[in-house]
Amino acid sequence: MCKRFLDTVHIGGVTIISKFGKFRCGLLVNSDSSFGAEVHGVDWLRPIPKDVVRELVRLQGRYAVLIFRNTGLDNARHIAFAQQLGKDLEINPFFFGRENDRIGEPFLWDVGNINRDGTIVAPGQRRWEHSKGNMLWHTDSSFLRPRAKYSLLLSHGNPVKGGSWTHFADTRRAYAALPQSRKDELENLVVEHDLWHSRKLAAPEAFKEPLPHEKKLVPPVCHKLVQTAPDGRKTLYLAAHAKRILGFSLEESQKLIWELIDHCTQPQFVFSMEWLQGGDMVWWDNRQSMHRANPYTENMTARDVRRATVNDDGPFALGVSEDDVTIHIQVERISTIFRL
Ligand code: OGA
Ligand code: MN
Numbered sequence: 613m614c615k616r617f618l619d620t621v622h623i624g625g626v627t628i629i630s631k632f633g634k635f636r637c638g639l640l641v642n643s644d645s646s647f648g649a650e651v652h653g654v655d656w657l658r659p660i661p662k663d664v665v666r667e668l669v670r671l672q673g674r675y676a677v678l679i680f681r682n683t684g685l686d687n688a689r690h691i692a693f694a695q696q697l698g699k700d701l702e703i704n705p706f707f708f709g710r711e712n713d714r715i716g717e718p719f720l721w722d723v724g725n726i727n728r729d730g731t732i733v734a735p736g737q738r739r740w741e742h743s744k745g746n747m748l749w750h751t752d753s754s755f756l757r758p759r760a761k762y763s764l765l766l767s768h769g770n771p772v773k774g775g776s777w778t779h780f781a782d783t784r785r786a787y788a789a790l791p792q793s794r795k796d797e798l799e800n801l802v803v804e805h806d807l808w809h810s811r812k813l814a815a816p817e818a819f820k821e822p823l824p825h826e827k828k829l830v831p832p833v834c835h836k837l838v839q840t841a842p843d844g845r846k847t848l849y850l851a852a853h854a855k856r857i858l859g860f861s862l863e864e865s866q867k868l869i870w871e872l873i874d875h876c877t878q879p880q881f882v883f884s885m886e887w888l889q890g891g892d893m894v895w896w897d898n899r900q901s902m903h904r905a906n907p908y909t910e911n912m913t914a915r916d917v918r919r920a921t922v923n924d925d926g927p928f929a930l931g932v933s934e935d936d937v938t939i940h941i942q943v944e945r946i947s948t949i950f951r952l
Contacts, residue, residue, distance in 0.1 A: 721918065750902060780903045
């Protein structure tokens with residue numbers, strides 16, 4: 613399910629010259645070079661001017677994943693930049709208790725493996741079990757209302773000994789590669805996204821049943837499977853949080869969902885970013901990509917990565933409304949009855 617592991621390969625670069633200066637984009641491996649770009653030339657020491665933000669958003673819309681090296685950003689400037697990209701940032705739900713939070717910043721999720729006392733997160737901790745879900749291909753916060761638009765993951769401190777990677781898959785090119793008959797079948801499907809589903813897939817014992825406060829924090833949300841990406845191309849919106857397809861049994865749903873995830877994560881749609889140093893940052897669009905982390909291991913050195921997440925403020929941010937879902941289920945039921 614999540615066995616693919618590709619090294620980052622640079623296959624050249626282009627220079628994008630705009631009136632705001634030169635952005636050198638080292639394009640990362642993929643067959644048409646339209647997914648993932650390493651962007652140089654941004655001055656992270658100062659607030660990012662609005663016109664540069666606009667240019668970056670344009671690049672983001674095209675490449676879906678932008679990588680910036682050695683930015684020197686701190687928490688405050690990381691958050692400030694994320695706030696330039698949307699109306700609201702996601703607030704960390706502090707699943708593990710505010711008192712255990714090392715960063716202490718509600719706009720940042722601590723995605724690393726360091727406890728508050730500086731020790732490394734270890735098996736047996738709920739947080740260790742929770743982090744296992746990040747190894748499955750996923751899109752951030754598809755289970756929240758509003759869902760996430762962008763994620764900006766920034767590394768701090770020393771690089772992990774032995775290396776560290778994050779892997780990305782292009783769901784737009786994956787959709788385009790499907791046969792038309794498959795596209796037609798998928799067009800109107802609605803998917804329920806549930807954080808506790810992916811936690812259970814990754815850690816069946818620990819997350820057999822989420823704790824009552826966990827369940828209350830994040831009830832499931834429904835979204836259309838086939839969506840339109842910012843540049844107008846169609847894309848598949850699904851990943852490990854995708855639990856049920858409305859009108860399908862859980863078993864049928866999971867079969868189709870994982871067939872599609874496997875399709876999207878074939879090597880030709882995937883590249884892997886290597887984290888080289890503190891200050892490296894990757895900014896991805898959850899609406900048109902999937903990603904996954906490398907497994908955390910018991911002997912891994914400290915990995916300090918923090919994520920700011922920009923809420924979707926577009927028309928599909930809240931997913932399919934309850935009324936639409938009810939209608940959808942009724943239509944499915946009626947068509948099932950008629951098939952009988
Ligand atoms: C995340 C995430 C991957 C990683 O921050 O949402 O999935 O490599 N991170 O830590
Ligand atoms: Mn993630």
